[in-house]
Amino acid sequence: MTESAHPPEDKASARQGSEDLAPLRQKTIVLVGLMGVGKSSVGRRLATALNLPFRDADNEVEAAAGRSISEIFAELGEAAFRDGERRVIARLLEEPPHVLATGGGAFVNAETRALINEKALSVWLKADVELLARRVSRKDTRPLLKGKDPVAVLTELARVRNPAYAEAQVHVQTGDTPHGVAVDAILTALRQRLAQGVPVR
Numbered sequence: 765m766t767e768s769a770h771p772p773e774d775k776a777s778a779r780q781g782s783e784d785l786a787p788l789r790q791k792t793i794v795l796v797g798l799m800g801v802g803k804s805s806v807g808r809r810l811a812t813a814l815n816l817p818f819r820d821a822d823n824e825v826e827a828a829a830g831r832s833i834s835e836i837f838a839e840l841g842e843a844a845f846r847d848g849e850r851r852v853i854a855r856l857l858e859e860p861p862h863v864l865a866t867g868g869g870a871f872v873n874a875e876t877r878a879l880i881n882e883k884a885l886s887v888w889l890k891a892d893v894e895l896l897a898r899r900v901s902r903k904d905t906r907p908l909l910k911g912k913d914p915v916a917v918l919t920e921l922a923r924v925r926n927p928a929y930a931e932a933q934v935h936v937q938t939g940d941t942p943h944g945v946a947v948d949a950i951l952t953a954l955r956q957r958l959a960q961g962v963p964v965r
């Protein structure tokens with residue numbers, strides 16, 4: 765296919781040369797995994813690469829509650845946050861295909877997990893706990909880590925949550941590299957899934 769065969773607004777196709785990325789845009793791609801793994805920052809770049817809208821469930825919960833996540837945890841409690849998160853994700857899954865960054869705990873909820881795997885394509889972003897701990901230490905916005913040793917908390921969360929994350933349809937290992945490397949790793953995993961004849965829709 766020549767470059768001129770692509771519609772001019774098709775930025776992702778232009779970026780990827782002659783590759784037709786349309787099959788990867790049929791379904792919402794949902795990123796799951798621990799805090800700091802890149803669901804938000806990598807997800808935004810993945811959306812740009814695929815020319816898809818981007819949504820961040822944490823931001824949507826904050827907008828719906830009119831408060832930050834720290835304030836929701838402090839003033840309403842974690843259960844209220846989880847309830848809002850579940851409802852927000854159910855709503856977002858009704859939207860046209862986009863890239864959706866979830867909060868780190870969202871996919872642990874069995875109802876949310878089943879809904880995501882039914883309506884979207886789930887991608888588990890993985891990274892070493894030590895790397896995640898270094899990343900999350902840069903900000904003080906995660907209530908589960910406040911005043912605690914991030915390596916200890918993340919190690920325990922990994923132990924408890926990994927069986928749930930493992931139910932994601934695509935698993936992608938990431939490392940201490942620029943965001944674009946993680947984007948490319950996700951695109952490679954999605955292409956492999958397509959090549960194996962597993963429809964992305």
Ligand SMILES: Nc1ncnc2c1ncn2[C@@H]1O[C@H](COP(=O)(O)OP(=O)(O)OP(=O)(O)O)[C@@H](O)[C@H]1O
Nearest residue numbers: 798799800801802803804805868899941942943946
């Ligand atoms: N693959 C990556 N390469 C380089 N930096 C990364 C990568 N992933 C994340 N980061 C950096 O780590 C920090 C946390 O990333 P991000 O907020 O995207 O994580 P998250 O998975 O959305 O976490 P949370 O569950 O808390 O929302 C950010 O500063 C981000 O730029």
Ligand SMILES: O=C(O)C1=C[C@@H](O)[C@@H](O)[C@H](O)C1
Nearest residue numbers: 799822833867868869906907
């Ligand atoms: O892993 C978690 O449980 C969380 C991750 C963040 O994305 C936020 O959803 C919140 O800080 C809780």
Ligand SMILES: [Mg+2]
Nearest residue numbers: 803804822865
């Ligand atoms: Mg995030």
